[in-house]
Amino acid sequence: MASAAITLAAEAPKLSSANTGFMLICSALVLLMTPGLAFFYGGMVRVKSTLNMLMMSFISIGIVTILWVLYGFSLAFGSSNGFIGYNSDWLGMSNVGLTELWDGYTIPIFVFMVFQMMFAVITPALISGAIADRVKFSAWALFVALWLTVVYVPVAHWVWGADGWAFKLGVIDFAGGTAVHINAGAGALGVILVIGKRVGFKRDPMRPHSLPLVMLGCGLLWFGWFGFNAGSWLGNDDGVGALMFVNTQVATAAAMLAWLAYEKIRHGAFTTLGAASGAVAGLVAITPSGGAVSPLGAIAVGAIAGVGCAAAVGLKYRFNIDDSLDVVGVHMVGGILGSLLIGFFATGKGQSAATGVFYGDHSFTQLWKQFAGVGAVLGYSLVASAVLAFLIDKTIGMRVTEDEEVAGIDQAEHAETAYDFSGAGGGIGTSALAAPETKKVDA
Amino acid sequence: MASAAITLAAEAPKLSSANTGFMLICSALVLLMTPGLAFFYGGMVRVKSTLNMLMMSFISIGIVTILWVLYGFSLAFGSSNGFIGYNSDWLGMSNVGLTELWDGYTIPIFVFMVFQMMFAVITPALISGAIADRVKFSAWALFVALWLTVVYVPVAHWVWGADGWAFKLGVIDFAGGTAVHINAGAGALGVILVIGKRVGFKRDPMRPHSLPLVMLGCGLLWFGWFGFNAGSWLGNDDGVGALMFVNTQVATAAAMLAWLAYEKIRHGAFTTLGAASGAVAGLVAITPSGGAVSPLGAIAVGAIAGVGCAAAVGLKYRFNIDDSLDVVGVHMVGGILGSLLIGFFATGKGQSAATGVFYGDHSFTQLWKQFAGVGAVLGYSLVASAVLAFLIDKTIGMRVTEDEEVAGIDQAEHAETAYDFSGAGGGIGTSALAAPETKKVDA
Amino acid sequence: MASAAITLAAEAPKLSSANTGFMLICSALVLLMTPGLAFFYGGMVRVKSTLNMLMMSFISIGIVTILWVLYGFSLAFGSSNGFIGYNSDWLGMSNVGLTELWDGYTIPIFVFMVFQMMFAVITPALISGAIADRVKFSAWALFVALWLTVVYVPVAHWVWGADGWAFKLGVIDFAGGTAVHINAGAGALGVILVIGKRVGFKRDPMRPHSLPLVMLGCGLLWFGWFGFNAGSWLGNDDGVGALMFVNTQVATAAAMLAWLAYEKIRHGAFTTLGAASGAVAGLVAITPSGGAVSPLGAIAVGAIAGVGCAAAVGLKYRFNIDDSLDVVGVHMVGGILGSLLIGFFATGKGQSAATGVFYGDHSFTQLWKQFAGVGAVLGYSLVASAVLAFLIDKTIGMRVTEDEEVAGIDQAEHAETAYDFSGAGGGIGTSALAAPETKKVDA
Amino acid sequence: MKLITAVVKPHRLDEIKEALQAFGVHGLTVTEASGYGRQRGHTEVYRGAEYTVDLVPKIRIEVLAEDDDSEQLIDVIVKAARTGKIGDGKVWSLPVETAVRVRTGERGPDAL
């Protein structure tokens, strides 16, 4: 997120077709990240819960898109007392002119709104990886709607709203280290503390059923993340968005290499899942920091995040917490590392003049600000998410039955199975026997 | 399609690097939709006809691209008497300067030509879903060439050509509700009425062999569709393309939710295939209408399309028509709904001043125009497509033999099978025994 | 690569937000090509070496990105005596201002650097297809680092550096026919001459384990290639990038059709793999030539490349050289054809005034220049790559053991298998028995 | 008791299930298989190479049956599986020594 408006001298900004077009493409790229996430997670679960994993992401696109237009954007980006915004014109986007510009920028409000929408879509979807295989689909849908409203919207306001307290304090979060990744990671932790472990956790291996699908997700995430990160400067009138783009690539590469190196030393092999995980860890860590550091700084941020997250994902076995697909280990830990490392590596030559401990006058000021932002988001999201999960659990119930979980949540919740490769194509494993023809007529 | 040129006062438009770059990216996005469609359809068939399904889309890219450059663009967008265009300079694009602009716009003719090419590529490919598992590949290739020439080119001219009768009448079709979706859906209906059902229709379940592949297709379609829809305004000098972008996202989300809700009530489960189908239904319905309605209107359009198409896809069992992958139920029905709903929801504040029944002076004028456009395209495509299929069937034959269909069209037509997951990787199910080494030398 | 700076009269170019945004998106598109390539190759191997195939591409992203920032860009694009460049400010990109423009262009150096980085990433990855199933992962990683430094960087300098000898001679290579495709193809040939054949070459069929994965790769490559090709003009202030875009699409379509036709005549079937291979052959051939030829010329280039490469891939059985996934047959042959055909089909109306034998004064001048460029790159890469492979083989060894190769390189090198579709999802084929809980704790 | 094994064309599964149901057999076990015999496979093409895939997909059905029913059951399966074209497959029966229902531990005919 651009931390300062780009205004040319005394002139009011005009609609820039260049920046508008760029931001629309970036918005499409960010949208693609959610299917990408669905594949990343979907490949990582056992075959019997593949579809549920995909659906948790897709339903997030559905629910969040609608709520964001109705009220989410208004509350997140309207003016405020620092904690939660409001702008009545933006409810349902009904009183917004097509060429009304986002304040201080060269793109229409509509464009800013839809770009931000895509961020709001993916953030709850990130949480779904922690709760694989075991949550009722209706409970998840309800959770997404509540979490968006109670957690995402206020946190986004703090960090990115012109009136948000963290923004005013000077916490740097270029594209969402706190608002997206720590927020989702801490939220995931809150939820799994409430709902508990999968049947067979630590006993069964639960290895990924399709690593090519994981890599597809990783590739689409990486690709879309350029829109997420570089787009967050809202235009290319200067070179900051480009710096962010470069750093995104560099940190991701460094984190992938670092994770692989760590793994080779610890377990003796360079795994595909390690490459994918390292890349995502790098993307997460550079998200808050990429506008503030140099390419060499980005290598450091990436490498630290790669090793840090690789070490973190093993902790769930020690603490006996079933963060199924390592949302906490990658997004929370990666987000914290990226946010705090700004306090060390910010050069003062990127998005703002603030410098980290290693640059300028070697002051710790920015680092403390980063701590404040990290702590507030982490604490709030953890508690609020746990409370939401608890309330849903006590009312409609969060988990499917143990039998359904063992047989596979896809059948129980979606009445489908992911694949049918049987020689006959629908021969083995399926039968229309019990389906009288009339059953098939739907009208 | 932009319904009016964007001219700045008396000045002639100049080449805009912003809009040119944007349109090139949008063209790439639309190209990606055809592979996306291939996966969407390919995942939905049984494993034994996966490749044929993919190939029907890919061959459409091949054939249409060449024909479009040779004569398609000239006939579709040249000047005319209202029914079919012609411009000799555009045959083979041989007499077109690199910086010659598309009349009234800021982008080169080359750019407009290639953007439109991608539309022409995907439209026949859409039809392939209706005829899964049973059509000779050579017959399909011939059909694509003929259908492009006899059906797509004239219909595109009617609707989008500056001289087209429907365009002049004031029929609104922003990005292809009539020219693409009704056209393809009605064409599909025409073809299947001629070629008949699959062996085992209604008896065998024929469930999708890979829902992750379906979701991949859905994700790529959704992503690419932003280029399709927002790009159709041909630039971002105002906010109309952005409105279209927003509405595309909103309607798609609404339709996905609506389809899932319908399905949950009717069948008791939220299916993955339902989510994918709902999303596509929403994308189809917003395609003609997204430049004319508000975001709240887009929610309505999406929700109506989601329920409408969900109800429609069951009808094939009742009418005993094997629209294999529901091209009619989704594209024709969705296209009709989207086109007609403009007559109700057009606000007059988007692409044009025309208003629907619910806005402005509550006139039915626009609705009747929409009916005219819908009816003409539907009728023409249905009849012409059936005639083409009939002629091909009587000459080279449309269908593979029953034995080939049962054994799987992939083997019969492509001498391949989609997957080989055997433990040995090429061990079971394959053998080089009967393939003397000399057989392998090809030169 | 733009062969001439676009300067507006006497004015120094200014940062163009349009071109900067466009180039960032193009860079993202080119990045996506490497995962695309991973899937293209990964689907083509037997199931037991899928992951190794994916990983060879992904590790190339990791290694090359870092080395490119550290020194690759400086050596490839710095000023020079014609053979290898150097610019100390660009080492680590540490003394480059955010708004410093690439000389003569409207985009920041950072943007040019990252766009070029993506080219450097994919080029070594292309080689991996030739050495499927049999190379140690650490040996491959070392090879990538050395090859980038010793082969790619100098060749890129020759062809694209302002001081490069081939560039100065007037060799046309718009987007990488020599520097990328001939370079990678000849490099692949050099390596396989050293490392030898797979166990079972010519005896076992070794058919693709997942053609849908191949087609996914093909689709992503095609999509990303638009960024690769059209982006190489570095902006859209004129229509040359658009011409390149159009020709990319047209030649690819023509090549796909040509390959399929060839195959139908030779083997009696239109295969999916043929469609994918033909498309890639067309993309390769148009890469150097697309800025110089007309759309009709692009049809010719594509058709010739389609047939030429289809004929070439069979030669490996005759010459008994195991170019596993036909890197030589497609990239080297396609690159040579595309580069030389410029000498025939260049119209003089695209990127430069140089004309081919069929145009202008029918001179052979350009053709000889093209021969010079092709010959130099081919010869240098072939020899240097073979030497590198030889040195690595004599030190750490290039190949896994025969037992590991037969059992599957994925297990041996990555401690993973690509898929687990077992009914139980992790039931059959896996067991946690021998993995005491403590083994699972990692911290 | 007998174990009847049938290797048949995959698309005959539904008919066989129906026929068994009608005969009063309410359980069976199926595995995917492939085979060859007089029916050979087909040719596949792979970039400049052709080769023969000679294994044809089949399914393998196992039914435990009481001794007295077994011959009749074979006939029922054979009839339901038949298409009259080569590759229809084989049915054979083996003598079973013990059969147990896991859930209850019942043995012999009661285990079915």
Added chain:
Amino acid sequence: MKLITAVVKPHRLDEIKEALQAFGVHGLTVTEASGYGRQRGHTEVYRGAEYTVDLVPKIRIEVLAEDDDSEQLIDVIVKAARTGKIGDGKVWSLPVETAVRVRTGERGPDAL
């Protein structure tokens, strides 16, 4: 010698392996299967159509055993496979005429 075949629920595989190990049997062969009996499958929904998938995933385990061990081995497997719910599956044994270890050509009990 006997061939003991067990068709059981997939997630019991680990328990069965452990139990066999404890009993002293150090080899087995597994195939994926599906079956039905009292336990029927589930309903799947596909765009306007519902249908029943009546085959339930199972695994099929084969163990060669010496004659004397076979009855006891059956008990071991039955015990390890049991969950007490329907669909637990069947175990049966067949008489084996010859058994050979491919690597060495050893026959009979030595082949195990």
Added chain:
Amino acid sequence: MKLITAVVKPHRLDEIKEALQAFGVHGLTVTEASGYGRQRGHTEVYRGAEYTVDLVPKIRIEVLAEDDDSEQLIDVIVKAARTGKIGDGKVWSLPVETAVRVRTGERGPDAL
């Protein structure tokens, strides 16, 4: 008649088919399987966890044979399947009571 079952290394399939062909046997049925014995699997790594995959991929071949041929056939298969390394697998034979060719209803030796 006998049913000969062989559980062997997947990449030996072609050799076995050739050997059977040479011996005059023109049909067989194959299923994918996995197994363990002296040969154990390998270790896989998954984000902070290692575990052992102890089942090794095998193929399971079934051939119906006339009584007189069966012993010789076993030898043919054993020879073709052998690599001399552990994990080469097992071959066993079972007595068959009836065998039928589905297409024609032929029984016994004629069914092959």
